[in-house]
Amino acid sequence: GAVVSQHPSRVICKSGTSVKIECRSLDFQATTMFWYRQFPKQSLMLMATSNEGSKATYEQGVEKDKFLINHASLTLSTLTVTSAHPEDSSFYICSANKVGGSYNEQFFGPGTRLTVL
Amino acid sequence: AQSVTQLGSHVSVSEGALVLLRCNYSSSVPPYLFWYVQYPNQGLQLLLKYTTGATLVKGINGFEAEFKKSETSFHLTKPSAHMSDAAEYFCAVSLKAAGNKLTFGGGTRVLVKP
Numbered sequence: 001g002a003v004v005s006q007h008p009s010r011v012i013c014k015s016g017t018s019v020k021i022e023c024r025s026l027d028f029q030a031t032t033m034f035w036y037r038q039f040p041k042q043s044l045m046l047m048a049t050s051n052e053g054s055k056a057t058y059e060q061g062v063e064k065d066k067f068l069i070n071h072a073s074l075t076l077s078t079l080t081v082t083s084a085h086p087e088d089s090s091f092y093i094c095s096a097n098k099v100g101g102s103y104n105e106q107f108f109g110p111g112t113r114l115t116v117l
Numbered sequence: 118a119q120s121v122t123q124l125g126s127h128v129s130v131s132e133g134a135l136v137l138l139r140c141n142y143s144s145s146v147p148p149y150l151f152w153y154v155q156y157p158n159q160g161l162q163l164l165l166k167y168t169t170g171a172t173l174v175k176g177i178n179g180f181e182a183e184f185k186k187s188e189t190s191f192h193l194t195k196p197s198a199h200m201s202d203a204a205e206y207f208c209a210v211s212l213k214a215a216g217n218k219l220t221f222g223g224g225t226r227v228l229v230k231p
Contacts, residue, residue: 004160034218043207043221044161057216093160097217106219108153108160 140208
């Protein structure tokens with residue numbers, strides 16, 4: 001195994017509301033989880049690196065107060081998009097490194113498509 | 118800092134023909150190199166990776182890639198395309214010193230013609 005799930009797979013929300021996306025490692029423990037966003041027909045851009053029990057490390061240009069990341073356990077990380085606006089509409093993908101596994105391999109979730117109206 | 122360039126955002130091949138996707142990287146030290154495939158509205162699946170050792174790497178679904186340090190390249194090939202190979206392909210690099218963060222190329226969309 002090495003299965004990563006994301007919930008929800010799709011979400012539509014109104015502008016100004018907050019949306020939480022969950023990323024779970026189903027059959028392994030994850031030392032580190034990563035959050036990416038992907039705009040249509042574009043590549044993945046790393047938003048932040050999340051380590052269990054510590055603060056996330058955000059990439060340059062990513063607003064930490066807008067994209068809240070919580071990594072409460074070795075199997076769960078959450079991304080909350082606060083006060084979402086239409087420009088936040090995107091495909092959000094998480095990945096996870098396996099505890100005790102090859103440190104250079106990330107296992108990806110299926111993605112969450114966020115549409116902000 | 119590392120970077121990845123994929124030549125050709127779209128590639129069209131006939132079923133049964135060779136698939137060749139080009140990837141060049143820039144890095145101050147030898148990186149780890151990856152190829153991922155993404156089907157519509159899905160996450161990424163690892164095709165193959167190079168870390169150390171043999172420079173010709175075989176992956177799933179009949180794909181392989183060769184690490185050429187002198188050319189800073191990691192091109193992906195498959196001898197005979199199948200219809201099921203139609204997807205988006207991403208080359209990526211990571212450095213242990215950079216916390217194992219992946220840097221992706223722009224992606225190449227493969228269309229397979231019957």
